Amino acid sequence: MSQTAANKKLVKLLLLGAVAMFGFGFALVPLYDVLCEQLGINGKTNANAAVYEPTVIDTDRLVTIEFISHVQNGMPWEFEPTVTKMQVHPGELIRTSFSAINNGSTHIIGQAVPSVSPGQGAAYFNKTECFCFNKQPLDANSSADLPLIFYVDNALPEHINTLTLSYSLYDITERHLGTALTQGAAR
Amino acid sequence: MKTLTPEIDSQPEAHQEHDHHQPPKGIMRWLLTTNHKDIGSLYLWFSLIMFFIGGAMAMVIRAELFQPGLQLVDPNFFNQMTTVHGLIMVFGAVMPAFTGLANWLIPMMIGAPDMALPRMNNWSFWILPFAFLILLGSLFMEGGGPSFGWTFYAPLSTTYSNDSTALFVFSVHIMGISSIMGAINVIVTIVNMRAPGMTWMKLPLFVWTWLITAFLLIAVMPVLAGVVTMVLTDKFFGTSFFDAAGGGDPVMFQHIFWFFGHPEVYIMILPSFGIISAIVPAFSRKKLFGYSSMVYATASIAILSFLVWAHHMFTTGMPVFAELFFMYCTMLIAVPTGVKVFNWVATLWRGSITFETPMLFAIAFIILFTIGGFSGLMLAITPADFQYHDTYFVVAHFHYVLVTGAIFSIMAAAYYWLPKWTGHMYDERLGKLHFWCSVISVNVLFFPMHFLGLAGMPRRIPDYAVQFADINQIVSIGGFAFGLSQLIFLAVVLKCIKGGEKAPAKPWEGAEGLEWTIPSPAPYHSFSTPPEVK
Ligand code: HEM
Numbered sequence: 253m254s255q256t257a258a259n260k261k262l263v264k265l266l267l268l269g270a271v272a273m274f275g276f277g278f279a280l281v282p283l284y285d286v287l288c289e290q291l292g293i294n295g296k297t298n299a300n301a302a303v304y305e306p307t308v309i310d311t312d313r314l315v316t317i318e319f320i321s322h323v324q325n326g327m328p329w330e331f332e333p334t335v336t337k338m339q340v341h342p343g344e345l346i347r348t349s350f351s352a353i354n355n356g357s358t359h360i361i362g363q364a365v366p367s368v369s370p371g372q373g374a375a376y377f378n379k380t381e382c383f384c385f386n387k388q389p390l391d392a393n394s395s396a397d398l399p400l401i402f403y404v405d406n407a408l409p410e411h412i413n414t415l416t417l418s419y420s421l422y423d424i425t426e427r428h429l430g431t432a433l434t435q436g437a438a439r
Numbered sequence: 440m441k442t443l444t445p446e447i448d449s450q451p452e453a454h455q456e457h458d459h460h461q462p463p464k465g466i467m468r469w470l471l472t473t474n475h476k477d478i479g480s481l482y483l484w485f486s487l488i489m490f491f492i493g494g495a496m497a498m499v500i501r502a503e504l505f506q507p508g509l510q511l512v513d514p515n516f517f518n519q520m521t522t523v524h525g526l527i528m529v530f531g532a533v534m535p536a537f538t539g540l541a542n543w544l545i546p547m548m549i550g551a552p553d554m555a556l557p558r559m560n561n562w563s564f565w566i567l568p569f570a571f572l573i574l575l576g577s578l579f580m581e582g583g584g585p586s587f588g589w590t591f592y593a594p595l596s597t598t599y600s601n602d603s604t605a606l607f608v609f610s611v612h613i614m615g616i617s618s619i620m621g622a623i624n625v626i627v628t629i630v631n632m633r634a635p636g637m638t639w640m641k642l643p644l645f646v647w648t649w650l651i652t653a654f655l656l657i658a659v660m661p662v663l664a665g666v667v668t669m670v671l672t673d674k675f676f677g678t679s680f681f682d683a684a685g686g687g688d689p690v691m692f693q694h695i696f697w698f699f700g701h702p703e704v705y706i707m708i709l710p711s712f713g714i715i716s717a718i719v720p721a722f723s724r725k726k727l728f729g730y731s732s733m734v735y736a737t738a739s740i741a742i743l744s745f746l747v748w749a750h751h752m753f754t755t756g757m758p759v760f761a762e763l764f765f766m767y768c769t770m771l772i773a774v775p776t777g778v779k780v781f782n783w784v785a786t787l788w789r790g791s792i793t794f795e796t797p798m799l800f801a802i803a804f805i806i807l808f809t810i811g812g813f814s815g816l817m818l819a820i821t822p823a824d825f826q827y828h829d830t831y832f833v834v835a836h837f838h839y840v841l842v843t844g845a846i847f848s849i850m851a852a853a854y855y856w857l858p859k860w861t862g863h864m865y866d867e868r869l870g871k872l873h874f875w876c877s878v879i880s881v882n883v884l885f886f887p888m889h890f891l892g893l894a895g896m897p898r899r900i901p902d903y904a905v906q907f908a909d910i911n912q913i914v915s916i917g918g919f920a921f922g923l924s925q926l927i928f929l930a931v932v933l934k935c936i937k938g939g940e941k942a943p944a945k946p947w948e949g950a951e952g953l954e955w956t957i958p959s960p961a962p963y964h965s966f967s968t969p970p971e972v973k
């Protein structure tokens with residue numbers, strides 16, 4: 253092989269390597285989620301409604317569920333669980349809710365992002381209905397009751413006795429409507 | 440390492456008939472050049488200019504921190520200074536300096552007439568000034584340039600940054616493309632252009648370390664390009680890679696960034712290891728101790744560098760097993776690094792040592808880089824890092840490894856090879872003055888930062904509690920002195936180019952390698968016929 257042919261071949265290989273690594277950078281995004289889920293470290297819960305299959309309710313066991321909420325800095329909402337702590341049996345379908353009040357003077361779209369702690373418990377916390385699956389639009393000075401229906405999987409490891417469900421609420425009005433619209437609405 | 444005895448010590452006469460190959464005069468020579476020596480000089484000058492610009496920013500930082508309170512600049516501008524200082528020193532000063540040295544030296548060290556891809560070489564240099572013009576230009580935009588730290592953590596660089604972020608992203612893309620092209624060129628040159636008989640285990644260590652560095656560059660610069668692209672689309676195009684509200688995760692930014700970032704710090708130190716491994720034997724008049732263990736140590740450091748990134752993220756709430764994994768892997772890197780330090784010391788042992796300027800810088804490197812390695816080990820201890828993280832202790836650590844490590848090795852290299860580049864000996868008296876001013880002031884500058892950090896002073900702040908005032912004053916004085924000392928270096932280089940004692944082909948008695956077999960200054964074309972290496 254002549255020198256230039258050899259050079260060309262090697263350059264091609266190395267360029268391919270660089271392009272592959274660029275792709276790998278983006279592949280890290282889904283990989284991150286998969287790893288977190290497999291290792292149970294990020295506390296992410298199911299993003300779509302789970303289907304409740306009536307199973308045995310483990311009446312011998314009680315699990316404490318705590319609810320907490322955060323509102324993004326500067327967002328004029330009150331957002332709180334109606335019940336902050338409850339005891340449930342694994343397998344039991346439970347209904348509870350969060351209350352939200354928009355104290356602002358404009359229509360605001362919120363988005364609640366859930367997280368369960370300890371992370372290993374997240375996979376066993378199943379929501380069959382949750383306001384977090386959708387956006388939460390609220391007119392100025394109005395309020396809403398946001399429903400949540402869930403059950404704890406029977407297979408929840410023995411050493412986990414408490415699950416804490418936290419919701420962080422973000423203002424996604426701009427992201428959702430585009431900047432131009434919000435500026436119009438503010439006027 | 441075997442002795443390199445080339446049959447032919449180049450043939451300058453043979454080139455006389457090729458006069459039309461001599462460079463055109465004026466600016467066009469530099470714009471169009473494909474000659475590895477020209478391009479090497481361009482990179483080195485570019486790096487020196489960036490070193491002074493980034494240095495000027497450091498002077499602004501130290502002037503503001505001379506006293507508690509806000510006196511000279513407003514906090515937003517202060518943040519721009521820390522950010523752009525870091526970006527310029529990493530991507531504008533250290534990396535181009537190494538690429539410049541690679542261009543000048545690798546072809547001469549392996550007996551090749553030029554780099555394998557001379558035209559691409561021209562491009563990879565000439566896009567760099569544009570990258571930095573864009574970055575520096577963004578400082579003059581309304582609202583200022585990037586102010587989110589050289590690590591551009593999301594959401595600082597997404598939600599909370601201004602529109603100049605687009606320019607920042609664009610300039611990082613260009614820097615990345617330039618480095619990748621440079622790395623490809625180095626690999627192809629080393630793999631395909633070695634002179635007959637220049638087998639792998641005869642390669643000078645500078646060539647070895649650069650080969651491994653080039654692979655690291657190809658592996659991680661594209662990841663950097665990817666992560667800045669995600670920042671760009673998150674900020675301007677509504678994606679939410681790092682935005683929790685849209686289902687993303689800001690901690691993931693740190694994982695992707697440091698997957699690039701930690702190998703990047705080794706990109707900035709491996710070529711230094713090569714330089715020190717050339718200089719220490721030359722002035723000890725002994726063979727390098729443990730040549731092959733040096734090669735293997737370099738390779739293991741490079742591989743391990745992919746497994747330690749999360750030591751920058753101990754405080755992000757990782758699970759304990761991850762904290763332990765990254766802690767032990769990080770500590771493991773100290774083993775091959777220690778092998779290198781011991782090999783250099785063993786090379787010095789019973790050598791007949793002389794202390795010319797390159798050797799002074801090399802010895803300072805060994806001692807001070809080791810101090811930086813030790814503070815790195817302290818930071819690697821997870822529970823201790825909870826205390827040290829984001830304090831001046833970290834600033835002290837990485838300035839010991841980068842300034843007294845990477846930069847000192849570049850200075851050593853400049854002194855060592857200047858006679859080859861210019862054909863003149865540099866002024867030894869001035870060189871020694873530069874060394875002593877630098878080595879004293881750099882320790883006044885960075886050593887007390889350890890204490891500031893242990894006492895809890897956070898990094899990247901324009902103001903601080905009064906109890907830190909005295910030490911900050913000492914640090915600032917060290918900083919100004921170090922900055923001024925570098926003007927001596929500029930004087931030495933200019934003086935050496937202009938004239939000085941005529942340098943022989945091999946000005947250093949104990950030096951080894953093909954580059955010393957060609958005359959000084961190295962002719963425009965060298966090794967047009969490959970030397971025979973036995
Ligand atoms: C024995 C070898 C080393 C060890 C164990 C080590 C360990 C560490 C650790 C644990 C941190 C994170 C500190 C924190 O943010 O809390 C750190 C930061 C850093 N290290 Fe090292 N390090 C080593 C060598 C190096 C080398 C050779 C370089 C570069 C030439 C380097 C450059 C840096 C930089 C730039 C940072 C700070 C990054 C930033 O947050 O801006 N380190 N090191």
Ligand SMILES: [Cu+2]
Pocket residue numbers: 700701704747748750751
């Ligand atoms: Cu690191």
